Amino acid sequence: MVAPERRQDVGRPVGGSFAKGGGRPRPLPVPVGAGRHDPVMDLRPELLPPPVSRERLDEVCREIERIADLVAARAEGADAAIMAFNATTGHGYGFPDFAEYDGSRSLEDFAREAARPARPRVPDVTRDELAEVVRRVLAASLESDYYLRLLEANVPHPRVCALLFDPPAGLRDASAEQILHEALEYRPIAL
Numbered sequence: 676m677v678a679p680e681r682r683q684d685v686g687r688p689v690g691g692s693f694a695k696g697g698g699r700p701r702p703l704p705v706p707v708g709a710g711r712h713d714p715v716m717d718l719r720p721e722l723l724p725p726p727v728s729r730e731r732l733d734e735v736c737r738e739i740e741r742i743a744d745l746v747a748a749r750a751e752g753a754d755a756a757i758m759a760f761n762a763t764t765g766h767g768y769g770f771p772d773f774a775e776y777d778g779s780r781s782l783e784d785f786a787r788e789a790a791r792p793a794r795p796r797v798p799d800v801t802r803d804e805l806a807e808v809v810r811r812v813l814a815a816s817l818e819s820d821y822y823l824r825l826l827e828a829n830v831p832h833p834r835v836c837a838l839l840f841d842p843p844a845g846l847r848d849a850s851a852e853q854i855l856h857e858a859l860e861y862r863p864i865a866l
Contacts, residue, residue: 716807721797724821727790735764735786743773765793788820794828795821802855805829809851809858812839832861 727735742760745753753770761768766789776785808829811822827835835858838846846854 715810716803718804718807722800722804722808722825724818725791727787731790732783732786735790736782739773739776739782739786739789743776746770746773760789764789767793791821793824795825796828797825800829802859805859806851806855809839809855813851813854826858830855830858830861831863832858833863 738760742753742756744750745756757768757770757773760766768789772785776782805826808822808826812819812826816822823836823839832838838854838857842849842854846857849857
C-alpha cells in the first residue's frame with residue numbers, strides 16, 4: 676500500500692486570534708480492519724479538513740508552547756490561559772493536553788487540530804459521504820483525527836469512536852457502510 680501524499684495546509688485561516696483570549700491530542704489507535712478500507716470517492720470541500728495558513732499555525736504553536744510552559748511551571752495563570760485558548764478555538768483541552776502533547780505528536784499537528792473546528796457539523800451531509808468519512812478514518816490517513824471529529828459531529832451515536840476502534844463482536848471486520856449504519860441507527864433511551 677502506498678502512503679498518501681501529505682496535503683499542504685495553506686490557504687484561508689481557520690479560527691480566531693489569541694489576542695482576545697476541544698480536544699484530543701493523542702494518536703488514534705489503529706482501528707480494527709485498518710488497511711482494507713481505501714477511500715472510494717472524492718469529498719466536497721465542506722467535508723475536507725480546512726487548510727490552516729502558515730501565519731495562523733505559527734500563532735497557535737506559540738500559544739501552545741506558552742501554555743505548556745505555564746503548565747510545566749504550575750504557574751497561576753495556566754488555568755486562565757487554557758480557558759482562553761479553548762474559548763478561542765472551540766476545543767476543550769485540559770492540563771494533560773498541554774503537558775503531554777509532545778509525547779504523542781508534533782507541536783504543529785496539535786496546532787493544526789486546534790486551529791480547525793472542534794465539531795465540524797455539515798447539515799446536508801449524505802450517507803455516502805459519511806461512509807467515505809468512515810473509510811478515511813479506517814484507512815488511518817494523515818487526517819484521521821479530523822475525519823473522526825467530523826464523523827462524531829454528524830452521527831447520533833455518542834461512542835462512534837468505539838464502533839471503529841473497539842467494535843462489538845457483530846461489527847468486527849465490518850464494512851464502512853455497516854459501521855455507519857450502526858452509528859446512524861442509534862437512538863437514545865428516554866428516561
